[in-house]
Amino acid sequence: MPFSPHHDSSIGQRFVLETIGFSDAETSLLTSTFRLTGRRPFHYAPAAAPQERTDIYLVNADNPLAMWQLQGRGPSAHVPAVLIGRQQEALPWPLVTKPIHWMRLFEQLDLQMRLALNERARRSNTGGLEWRGGISRRACDRHAPHRPLFEESGPRESVLVVDDSATVRAFMRSRLAPFRFDVDYAESGEKAIDMAQVKPYTCLFLDILMPGMDGYQVCKRIKSSSATRDTAVVMLSSRASAFDRFRGSWAGCDAYLGKPVAEDELLSTIARFLPSARDTAQALLAKAG
Template sequence: MQPTLSQKPIESRLFTVGIIGATSNALAAFNRIFSVTHHRTRSYRAVAVPVSDEPNQSIDIYVLCVNHPDVIAQWRGHVTRKSLQQPLIRLAKANTQASPQEYIVSVPLNPSKFLKTLDDYTIKELSFFPEFEIGLDDSRVSGHTLAGIRLLKNGANKLKLNGLNKALVIDDSLPVRKQIEIEFSLLDVNADLAATAEEGIEQLKTQNYDVIFLDVVMPGMDGYTACKRIRLLPHYKNVPIVLLTSKSSSFDRLKGALAGCDTYLVKPINHNDFEDVLKQHFKPKGN
């Protein structure tokens, strides 16, 4: 069994925003805008980037703060020599045409719209999406989370995994089943749902699944027993089984390994950790 992933909600992440060509006054203005994010899950800080500097991996997001054609050309010359890993955000007039490697934010700057662009950017380009956590006591999906899900679903660089086409989710919690179903939908993977181990095992007898997510604590047959039963089925001796639980201990890991599970996930599970578990068993397409 692979090492237990003890999942904790991501508390926060501070993103460094490099402001290209900003004056000291402009930099101070950006940091005043970013100050409202310091209590949030994702927050931002602005640092000055001289136009002559080449891209730096310590900066998460680059914002081009100038409109002078010569300055833009100078910066792009540096980008040509050492490419940015992510697209650039450029402040420009509303009718400015964006290149495939740019986001355009219209000026004069609207602080709330600018922060929304940064939040969208961290989801689509930096794969930071902690708001949706499977198995929280409050399992409702907020409007903000749904907006993030739509961005991930439509993102051009969303994760695709070789050999993963169909999944089975066995969990007695309806919110958890639906949340994991949403996660699989982001990967274009069909997920069937079962509320009990007995129901799930019957589905396994008639369907072929590439991965199984299995809750430990359920009414009737528990996850450990179900895992042993699943391993006896002819087509499921080697199919990855991910056990889901709200607690973790060395005894639980041993029990899961003896039952035949591959990975042990502790709720709450966030989006990034969910994908990391799948990447342990399925190679991303294009790699």
């Protein structure tokens, strides 16, 4: 039975994503941001064990060696690829141009995996079809059990957006909703402090210019309280001078985003403060020590 794109959005499936040809910094950014897909129906992650087979390749199209390596991997309609790079002609797989637009990239990966799932379902229903490793997958994978679907648990992390602008609150709601965050809103710094004392938040997006207590004062209060000091504070401001950023750092903020907020920067920033990202960073530090 072909895979239906209109499946229950409460059910997700994990796919093994292999990146090829990116620098260490680019790979770190990709890995961090792809953690957000754990909240989407299609979740992309690196192999958790050596025996896990790749489901889809993500390749730096500007790197000739990477394109040569991809050819050696034997991508196919069953195990497709998505390219990232400058606009080029006659590429064998769909290209997402730089700078990366994260939602566009996620949507292209989803599209390719839907097509691949349809091809896999069609192939499994075709009697007598020989599996060839260079075209599909290894013959020994033919009778391997299907990777089970996993149930999405409800929202795991709570986020507080503090801004007196209804437009900004609506923007943040639309960008965070697809990733199943539990999002609360406050229109003033005083209300934000009260809310943060009652409910733990992974991340707090904080406007600087608000009536009453400004963002710098709110950040200091959040970071000076034992109940809220571990909450990541991301300041939002149309002021982006070095002095403004210094004031934000001095107040204790963890990151600073300029307004209007760029969607890609928002996603990559919040990915840095997920518990899974912190756990990975701590593990790397422990290994280095």
